[in-house]
Amino acid sequence: MLETVKYLIGTAGPSGFSSKSTAEEVTAGLCPDLRCITAIITGATSGIGAETARVLAKRGARLVLPARSLKAAEDTKARILSEFPATEIIVMSLDLSSLDSVRRFATEFQSLNLPLNLLM
Incomplete structure (x- = not known):
């Protein structure tokens, strides 16, 4: 306590x-160069998720930003790219309340042939 x-x-x-x-x-x-890392960050459109995405971008990680609102995710992507233009950011549709959406996301992510190093 x-x-x-x-x-x-x-x-x-x-x-x-x-x-x-x-x-x-x-x-x-920890590691100033995370270029070999792919991170899927749920909740990256605001709050702690957005700050986590920003800092991982600063360190060089490739970001996958799944979101229900693609507009919100694109806005987050634009904010990060304005600060760190070399960052690779992939926006994908995902509604965690729908198992069909989760399955579609997983299939689409697998088709990208990227490693998954961090899931947040």
Whole structure:
């Protein structure tokens, strides 16, 4: 309980990070070049998902942005590309509340012949 409270108020844990750590801080020392990584990021159109996508793009990862709203995903793609123009970003349709949509997404992703290194 005490450890949870410490984490929530921003005290660094054993990893050296806290609830106040940013995605950039967490990834800074790990691997500055993620060009060999393909990441599927659900929820990348806003909030933590959007920030995760931005930081992975900064580190060079190829991004797959699945979304119910393709417009929202395209807007996110445009924002990331304006900051990191060399990023490879693939926008795909996916509604996680529909198993048919999930199956279509999986089939379409497999047809791209890309590795899947991160699923967030």
